[in-house]
Amino acid sequence: MLLCNQLCSHFEAYKDIPKVTELRKKFKNIKQILKSHVFSDFSSLGTGKEFEESNLLQQLADACLVVDAMEPSVREELVQNFCSRELTSYQQIFEGAKLAKLDKTERRYGWIKRRLRTIEEIWKIFPPSWHVPYLLCI
Template identity: 30%
Template sequence: MATTNGADVDDDTFDADDDRYDTLVLPADVQKVIDQILPSTDEIDRVDFNPVDYINQLFPTEQSLANIDEVIGSVKSKIRALDTDIRFTIRGHSDTEIDEHKALEEAQNSILLLFQQMREIKDKADKSEEMVKEITRDIKQLDVAKKNLTTSITTLNHLQMLIEGIDKIEAAIKKKSYGDIANLLHPVISVLEHFQPYINIPQIQELSTNVKELTAQITVQVRKECEDAFNGPNAKNFTPNQHFLDVCKIIDVIDPKLRLEVINWFLKTHLSEYTILYQESQELTWLDKIDRRHAWLKRALVEYDEKYSRIFPVHWEMVER
């Protein structure tokens, strides 16, 4: 029996080794955290709580045992209060678990809803992308159609220009209107070049043949004009005019070979006197007569400048020849 200030308490009554009084021993650091979170001044909450010492404190003397019923009642009240707190705490944990379970279900439902919305958005995006592709295809088709239409309109305009040009050239040839021929021939030849990719089409081939025939006919006429001007009976009396200027313009369009042929005719005609006067067998070819040769050439150049410079195109370079 233990004795505290004259009051004896039987140690067997509070055997520390009894399984009913097993104490849950927590690690020191865990206990420290619990004490910080749930501070308590009650001696029962202490880690080193000793029931025997606690009872001896409640009944320090034999006389204090007279109040044992009150003490027991007070302890029972505390026990009931603790039981009530424990029940509320357990119930609160149960409610919390229910709320957490409900919150988890709501979160899962929200996630499912979110996935559904994302799937709907993706489906709409896929549909929008497909729609954009279809619109793009339509735009490309329209663009190709526009280009084809533009090409067709341009081709038709060129075809109309070609046909009208051929008709006008035919009429101008009959009238020997070389000014009109000079203005029409180059555009017609240029337009015909646009139809080279379609030359196998019978109608285009026919138009191309017409242009070639007209060109050949014009070539014969302008060659005759030049031959009459430079080698004809009245060649010495030839006076340059607008008519012959138009002939030179036509020659410039038709063929470079014809142009060279005309140049040679002109030079042969106007240098024939020089060729005769200054043959190697002639006295004028001597070195002491070179001033006379120079004078003849100067006179010929002056004559050319006054009479012919305006009818021959500059790029023919007649003076340099």
């Protein structure tokens, strides 16, 4: 993927040539399909399904390598989607006026700490350079 991106950059000056334009469109479509498949695979993450299917976590770890080969925006979108899904229950619990106060900070901290420990196996699929637990906390 990285090599293809470099090759596309090299032929940027020739984008007016029909064959180059056609190949660039095909490459863009392939990347979009690949992104769609990866996001679909990650949609089952956090549902408990990953512990039922032993090879799913390895498959998702491999998918992270594919995402790394794509544009950085794909990785950012994937991590953002994952963090948003993870924080849905947090928002439901702590959104109310009673729990939103400053004196309830300890409960909020406790919740995020437990969540990070509970799904520790999931954190291992993401490359450390992605800093997913850190981004979740932010």
